Amino acid sequence: MTYLKRSNPREKKSKAYIACAALAILILLVIHFFLPGFFRGIFVPAGSAAWQTEEGTETFLGSLRTKYSLSKENADLKARLEQKGIDALLLQAALAENESLKSLVHRTNVGDDILATVLSRPPQSPYDTLTLDVGADEGVSVGDKVYAPGGIVIGDIAEASSGTSKVLLYSSPGRIVPAIVGSSTTQIQAMGKGGGDFSAKLPAEIHVSKGDVVLMPSMRIHTLGAIEAIESDSTDSFQTVLFTLPVNIHELCFVTVDRSGK
Amino acid sequence: MNRTITDIVLILSILFLPWWVSAALLLVACFYFHHFFEAFVFGIMADALYAAPHAFHNFPHLGVIFAAVSFLLSALIRERLAL
Numbered sequence: 001m002t003y004l005k006r007s008n009p010r011e012k013k014s015k016a017y018i019a020c021a022a023l024a025i026l027i028l029l030v031i032h033f034f035l036p037g038f039f040r041g042i043f044v045p046a047g048s049a050a051w052q053t054e055e056g057t058e059t060f061l062g063s064l065r066t067k068y069s070l071s072k073e074n075a076d077l078k079a080r081l082e083q084k085g086i087d088a089l090l091l092q093a094a095l096a097e098n099e100s101l102k103s104l105v106h107r108t109n110v111g112d113d114i115l116a117t118v119l120s121r122p123p124q125s126p127y128d129t130l131t132l133d134v135g136a137d138e139g140v141s142v143g144d145k146v147y148a149p150g151g152i153v154i155g156d157i158a159e160a161s162s163g164t165s166k167v168l169l170y171s172s173p174g175r176i177v178p179a180i181v182g183s184s185t186t187q188i189q190a191m192g193k194g195g196g197d198f199s200a201k202l203p204a205e206i207h208v209s210k211g212d213v214v215l216m217p218s219m220r221i222h223t224l225g226a227i228e229a230i231e232s233d234s235t236d237s238f239q240t241v242l243f244t245l246p247v248n249i250h251e252l253c254f255v256t257v258d259r260s261g262k
Numbered sequence: 263m264n265r266t267i268t269d270i271v272l273i274l275s276i277l278f279l280p281w282w283v284s285a286a287l288l289l290v291a292c293f294y295f296h297h298f299f300e301a302f303v304f305g306i307m308a309d310a311l312y313a314a315p316h317a318f319h320n321f322p323h324l325g326v327i328f329a330a331v332s333f334l335l336s337a338l339i340r341e342r343l344a345l
Contacts, residue, residue, distance in 0.1 A: 017297075018297065021297065021299045024299070025299060025302045028302055028303065028306060029302065029306075029326065032306045032309065032310075032323075032326060033323070036310075039306050039307070039309075039310035040310045042310070043307050043310040043311050044310065044311060047277055047311045050277050050278075051277065051278075120277075120311070120312065123280035123281055123282070124276075124277070124278065124279065124280060124281060124312070125281065125311075125312035126281040126282075126308075126312065126318075126324055126325075127312050127313050127314060127317040127318050127322060127324070128317070129312050129313070129314045129317060131311070131312075158314035158315055158316065158317070159314050159315065166312075166314045167314075168314045168315075168316065168317055172317050172318065173317075173318050173319060174318060174319030174320070175316070175317075
């Protein structure tokens with residue numbers, strides 16, 4: 001005699017739950033891939049509110065550092081500041097000369113800058129992006145260049161909503177930017193490696209050395225970094241240079257956005 | 263209750279902690295909880311918050327892909343081990 005297996009209501013319920021969840025996920029994925037602005041509109045305002053609260057928490061945590069480590073850091077910073085002061089004097093003179101020379105030929109490098117607070121930065125972001133507290137309401141638009149303190153160009157605006165904007169750093173993995181190495185006028189293609197790092201391939205016969213400055217071709221001075229390592233092989237006709245942005249992108253608090261779009 | 267706390271911890275980690283911490287937590291949660299469907303929502307959330315057009319070799323969907331891989335991997339291993 002054969003008996004039909006009685007259907008288990010718990011199993012049925014579980015299957016229905018899985019089917020509903022799978023359908024919901026499918027709908028979410030369709031929205032995510034075909035309407036990318038939908039979830040951005042929900043999560044970014046909520047995220048920016050949370051990040052603004054975080055700044056207060058960081059100030060509290062910062063006050064808990066030990067006195068010894070602070071005094072040691074203070075002494076180091078004083079010594080470095082002294083050296084930087086001397087360098088800054090020379091740089092100021094060179095910049096003034098540069099500006100006066102450009103004005104002679106009716107070219108200027110003055111932009112329409114706006115100060116912005118960095119709400120999120122790497123390593124929170126796996127994409128090497130920053131979120132800023134300025135957006136389309138403040139005149140920020142896609143393509144505007146973004147500068148770290150000291151006028152170091154770090155990326156450009158990739159997305160601008162009403163109150164916030166996203167910066168795609170030049171060092172974002174896979175991003176290719178034109179660059180000029182050292183005193184030569186040879187243009188190379190630097191590729192972002194993430195975390196503020198770049199690599200670039202150039203012919204082995206071009207002489208470069210550690211410490212050579214890497215610039216982005218532009219009227220305004222755009223320093224991408226200084227060469228930190230050179231990898232070359234006698235059997236290869238190319239050499240690879242590695243360099244890093246001169247600012248620590250993990251500690252950026254403020255940046256400026258050039259709204260002129262130059 | 264545990265699941266709700268995990269969800270809250272994951273949201274906070276996506277907002278404030280390095281991305282690899284969130285990724286590790288998500289992976290652990292996928293293996294610890296049965297049918298951790300929330301993984302997809304967290305992946306979408308991370309992409310919405312941090313991805314930008316043309317980011318990561320023109321593929322700004324790392325969060326969703328990681329969530330999907332974690333979810334499927336955990337489901338597969340759980341099934342094999344009959345957990």
